[in-house]
Amino acid sequence: MTWLPLWLALAWMLGTFGAFWLTGLAREVTNPGQLCVFVVAATALFAGGYVAQMSRRAPSATVTTHSIDRIRQVRQLVLASSVYYVVVSLTRLAEFGATGPQSVWASIRAPATGYLNKFEIYQEGIGTTSPWMNILFPLGVLSVALVPLLVVHWRILPTWLRLAGLTGTALHMAFYLFIGTTKGLGDVAVMLAAGMLVARASVRRRRRISSRRRGTLVVVGAAFALLAIYMVHSHATRATEFGTTGALVQVNPTVERVVGTPIAEGVADVIGYPTHGYLGLSYNLQVPFEWSRGLGSSPSAAIFAEQRFGVDLSDHPPFPDRTEHEKGWPARMYWATIYPWLASDLTFPGAALLMGLVGWLFAGSWRAAVSSRRVIPTLLFAQLCILVVYVPANNQLGMAPESIVGMATLLALWAMQSLNAGRRRLAAAQDRQPQFRKNAPIGSA
Numbered sequence: 001m002t003w004l005p006l007w008l009a010l011a012w013m014l015g016t017f018g019a020f021w022l023t024g025l026a027r028e029v030t031n032p033g034q035l036c037v038f039v040v041a042a043t044a045l046f047a048g049g050y051v052a053q054m055s056r057r058a059p060s061a062t063v064t065t066h067s068i069d070r071i072r073q074v075r076q077l078v079l080a081s082s083v084y085y086v087v088v089s090l091t092r093l094a095e096f097g098a099t100g101p102q103s104v105w106a107s108i109r110a111p112a113t114g115y116l117n118k119f120e121i122y123q124e125g126i127g128t129t130s131p132w133m134n135i136l137f138p139l140g141v142l143s144v145a146l147v148p149l150l151v152v153h154w155r156i157l158p159t160w161l162r163l164a165g166l167t168g169t170a171l172h173m174a175f176y177l178f179i180g181t182t183k184g185l186g187d188v189a190v191m192l193a194a195g196m197l198v199a200r201a202s203v204r205r206r207r208r209i210s211s212r213r214r215g216t217l218v219v220v221g222a223a224f225a226l227l228a229i230y231m232v233h234s235h236a237t238r239a240t241e242f243g244t245t246g247a248l249v250q251v252n253p254t255v256e257r258v259v260g261t262p263i264a265e266g267v268a269d270v271i272g273y274p275t276h277g278y279l280g281l282s283y284n285l286q287v288p289f290e291w292s293r294g295l296g297s298s299p300s301a302a303i304f305a306e307q308r309f310g311v312d313l314s315d316h317p318p319f320p321d322r323t324e325h326e327k328g329w330p331a332r333m334y335w336a337t338i339y340p341w342l343a344s345d346l347t348f349p350g351a352a353l354l355m356g357l358v359g360w361l362f363a364g365s366w367r368a369a370v371s372s373r374r375v376i377p378t379l380l381f382a383q384l385c386i387l388v389v390y391v392p393a394n395n396q397l398g399m400a401p402e403s404i405v406g407m408a409t410l411l412a413l414w415a416m417q418s419l420n421a422g423r424r425r426l427a428a429a430q431d432r433q434p435q436f437r438k439n440a441p442i443g444s445a
Contacts, residue, residue, distance in 0.1 A: 001201040005366050005381075006050045006359075009388045013043050016392045020275040028279055035282045042339065042352040049359030054367070073375060074153045078165050081146035085168030088136055088143070088402075089175045096121050098178050107178045115180030140405030145375075147188055148382040151195030152202075152373060182230065187396075189223045190389050194382040201370045274392045280336025283327040284319050289347050292316045296344020298398030318344035338387070341395040358387065365414070376417060380410045 017039050020026060029035060097117060098104055107114035150165040169188065176184030196219065295302040296318030305311040319340035320331035329336065342351035362384045368377035383397060390396035397403045
């Protein structure tokens, strides 16, 4: 289990890159050597960071029992996160025009309508500058806590708290279903998988682990299968509503004959989701670097700086926006992987080096979460899983204010925990050193 997250991450990152070369989009790449060298180097640095962390001495803590303080902390966080999800989800549903369960169900049946309505709401300035949401965004760490803690600590939660957590998660998913967007659903699926991975790995010495692992695979597999089915349905309705067939949507003739054009286009869209970003990356690699003044990696942080401090974002646009101007690749319509966003502030070599740090944190949070089930490493591991899954798409953790606040809070808390643990180890080592009695004869100590 030590290396399982690394193998899964590499299989996804290299698998999507390899699949890209099997699509027709690969013919559009004019710099295949540069693209391959960069992607392989960034992935290798990620793996190197993971290995470097695992080569350090493993923590001595193991999962045995839950302390009273740990149980209380987990329950308080689950309750607070449940309330946060309920309040935020109901607020967003109201802002985006939901009038009740029937309107949500109507959007689930016709996701293209909800998707179009979302952009109309954004154009009116609603949903981005709500005073109520501005109050809730500083509590963004609660947005990353509910699903992983609910999964990992399910057995120690009372029934009423389990129901509260499920209610908050259901309302969170209802909002994204209402606006016809799969982003929130995908995040829930990834955090569910991350939590189950930690839960199963931390009880590896218990009996009947094989059956529990099978149960875990069934639950995670079902979650991703339902997500895939909904994505096909959503993109099929968009194809019918908007006519999305184009250069990036290459419909398989056999599939089209069997299921019809709209569903075939939905399937093609879903398959192209994790691969087409590499073509965008190839275009970005050909554009000269211009520093984005620290606001290129995160669109959400850039919007905040523009709204609160009057920063003119057009003076220092990120890589994807400049690439759209020079190469014609739409920055906000199609993906270009995580790397151009990071490179906007760090350069492409810097973005590759940062992936080494991500791998180091990924391994450290995984090992700490499995060995102790501590809250902070568990939540950090779940967020890094989201980052890894979205590597072929964008810098997902920088796309929403709550995710930025959540990740920053987790990193700060983990750094404080690490420093305190280091001080305790140093103090323990000093206590173990031999103490010489004052005025004792030489050799008598």
